[in-house]
Amino acid sequence: MSCTYQNRLDYIADYVRGALPEMEQEAFEAHYLGCDECLANIQVMEKTVFTMRHYGATIFAPPITWSDRLKIWWEELPLSQQWKSTIPAFATYLVIIGVLSTGYWWLKSSLPAGGFSHKESGEIATHAANKSLADVQHYDWTQPASNTTDPELVNRLTEIQPIYQNRNYRVAAERLTAVVQKFPQSLEARLFLGISQLFLNHHHTTDAIQNLEMIIQANPDHAAARWYLAQGYIRKNRLDEARQQLTALKKQSNPSFGPQAENLLARLNNLKK
């Protein structure tokens, strides 16, 4: 049965809130007593209108933002006023420290080892993408003078070894230079001199390369010398020579340097592409 009040929810809502004139109210009552559809709509509208009237403060309250929620939560925390002023101050302090630390770390990690210098800035710019390729790793010097019996050489290397191990490369390089001048045949002294020089600024890289090349000439199977020589070449942007050294090292199948050489070679080749 089609209803005259169909879709007249506003009329029904007016009836429900008692806003209809008496006559209309009675006319509508006479209608809904015979109309299931209107009876159902009245029941729905009564709940809706009742809820809006009595819970309107909740229903029509402006939406609560996250900052409001946070404020309410904070105000309801069972803390003294002193704590409530101390905690935000401390949190702010931590945030500032965090931002400064992150900035420092970012700045430090974006600089090449040894920092920039006027002369080398071109090189570094060329290799901005492979700056990590030029990073030199410390090589442990565990048994000084194990291959020599010369007491003076033994003494001097034993004396320099802890300096090198403490990563004081500048002093180690100075003292090893003197040792190499006196004992030019000592490949051990020359190796750690070359490595120490690689850790100093780029002016010493050429000297490091010369020392390491001399070791390879004397002993082509010297894996450590070849590895650090390749690193010296990379620092000097002599990438083809670095590849040659790494290829040779790879062929030696040295258990400690072989895989590293293979890895570095692959990275160099990727760089070429």
Next chain:
Amino acid sequence: MFTQNFIENIGKTRPIVMIDRDWIASRREAVKYYLQNKWSLRGDDLDEVLQDTMVAALQSFGNYEARNNAEPGTYLIGIAKNVVQSYFRRRDRHEHRRASIDIAENIGFFFPDETEAEELAGFLREKISKLPENYVQVLRLIYYQDYKERDAAAEMGIPVDKLYSLKSDALKRLRKLCKDDPRFGP
């Protein structure tokens, strides 16, 4: 005004309903609702008056003659009023008619308890927040702040006709959003 036109049109569009035993029996829930809502009857009072009304309606429907195309519910209302008034007289109580929605003190009429009413308020808040701002404003002014339509229109700075139209649309949209929720069922 729309209401006036509406009243005038009732007689023209309403189909004729024959009153018989089955029809009267089918209106039991509607009569019950009318007695609850209009006369604030509850519990045993309600059961007794409802029963008396239905019996009286079934006994006398043969004498009823719809005049001027009257609503068939008019017949039931007439009987219900008589039964209620004689019931009140018997109980030596004064007639107690009430406004339809004025039941703040009696939340159990709509909801089993306040928790359910609060839940429904939360639900309505969520649904109303999905309506356009002017719909929300109309609902707030009229159904919460109890503005008359004319005052609400002035508050919103719109013509009264426009306000009626907004009110109607807002309720329809709200009904549509709530129609699947069982809490809005009878």
